[in-house]
Amino acid sequence: MHWDGDHMGGWGMGMGWLVLALLVLGIVVLIMIMVGIFRGRIGRGPGGDDRAQGPERNRARDMLDERYARGEIDATEYDEKRRRLENRKDKD
Template sequence: MGTGMGMGMGMGMGWMWLVGLLVLLGVVLLVVLAVRAVGGGITRGVGSGDATARPPARSRARELLDARYARGELSSDEYRERLQTLEEHA
């Protein structure tokens, strides 16, 4: 009776290291995801060679100005003048 119990424990313990490793990897993954979510992810500069680097975000005023110019509400001269004013105040 003692021998059968010992073999069963040995087989169960053999899988425990795998379960422990998977739990550890899961915790590490959760920590990495939490840090990236809170920190906004990793950002790289434009010259870093990363093809997926995002350009700096434009202001809402610049987006509106571009949209008005695209719709033809502003002439080229008006667009350039207002763009220069936005850049001076940024």
């Protein structure tokens, strides 16, 4: 029985690189998913938060929310303006 030190018949180094490449790819994908979750782009389905509708939508809704929070408008006015914003979104 002759020992040549090559247990895998030449596949050892190739499989090692493949496993390493898949590991790195998996880590990159995981990082991208985590960034997406933390930025709020993943996990919101239809009917979720309105912030996923674009920058103009964000700004209008944010301003409305801030005015309501400061007490500048009451709940009735807030609801009416929010409905108008939602109707505008449906027309786009």
